[in-house]
């Protein structure tokens with residue numbers, strides 16, 4: 001596959017923000033006074049690249065929407081630093097529903113840019129020739145994602161807030177996005193379930209769970225390590241609480257704690273084994289998807305709609321499975 005098949009772009013900023021970019025203090029977010037998540041506190045400084053992680057439905061998207069002021073906060077406060085300009089990438093791309101052509105969707109927002117330059121930007125995002133004449137509301141998930149990224153690139157904001165930006169991207173575009181974000185001189189807050197992506201981008205991790213938010217001042221590997229450590233400590237504390245709780249028959253006690261220990265070790269081994277299994281399944285599926293995508297570029301296939309359709313649905317199915325596995329991996333980790 002030649003370079004022309006992958007999206008290439010970089011995000012630039014118009015001007016730098018101050019050193020403090022965002023301060024969130026005891027924030028509660030939700031809908032119509034129904035709290036989804038509370039006790040959220042964290043700070044972002046210029047240049048931070050923070051991954052917001054947490055289980056499905058915990059309120060990550062709700063938090064981002066509150067930060068970009070698409071939703072009112074319920075309690076607590078959000079303080080933006082000086083000269084902060086936000087560029088927001090929506091998980092659903094709900095705003096990309098117009099009946100405009102792709103070309104006009106972008107050009108109407110930036111009328112001072114020439115048509116040629118607009119087409120060049122769109123070309124970077126793999127909209128070539130007639131593609132730019134497609135109607136926005138009819139675009140596929142992947143096309144909407146690429147159009148949204150093209151819009152974001154032209155904004156030159158210094159603070160990117162990205163809600164699962166890799167979801168609909170093919171592997172090549174994902175890699176180019178990764179490189180663009182690594183080179184980005186501004187501040188990033190992003191949600192992703194994709195551990196490879198998080199590993200490459202994040203310098204900090206912000207975890208959201210039912211109790212609130214926790215900041216981890218290290219990359220994703222550091223976060224995973226800390227979580228493991230916390231769980232081990234918790235298990236130890238539970239064991240010793242049980243042991244000291246009933247000082248009845250010592251020999252019996254020793255036996256049960258020995259058994260508990262054995263059981264815990266067994267569970268840990270099972271967890272590690274499953275993690276390795278999931279990792280190798282992920283590798284296999286990613287190779288599979290890459291191979292299918294390469295096939296699609298083969299004239300024999302892309303000229304044959306039926307075959308291309310078949311391959312496309314195989315790719316979709318593989319990606320769905322991949323998502324599931326990545327989620328399982330995150331849970332295991």
Ligand SMILES: Nc1ncnc2c1ncn2[C@@H]1O[C@H](COP(=O)(O)OP(=O)(O)OP(=O)(O)O)[C@@H](O)[C@H]1O
Pocket residue numbers: 031036054055056057058059060061062063091
């Ligand atoms: N418009 C809405 N009105 C009321 N409740 C909503 C609305 N949108 C989402 N919710 C609820 O808020 C909760 C949090 O949803 P949210 O989309 O923020 O989770 P998330 O952490 O982003 O999940 P995911 O990882 O699946 O994207 C969910 O229980 C969801 O059903």
Ligand SMILES: [Mg+2]
Pocket residue numbers: 060061062091163
């Ligand atoms: Mg979400």
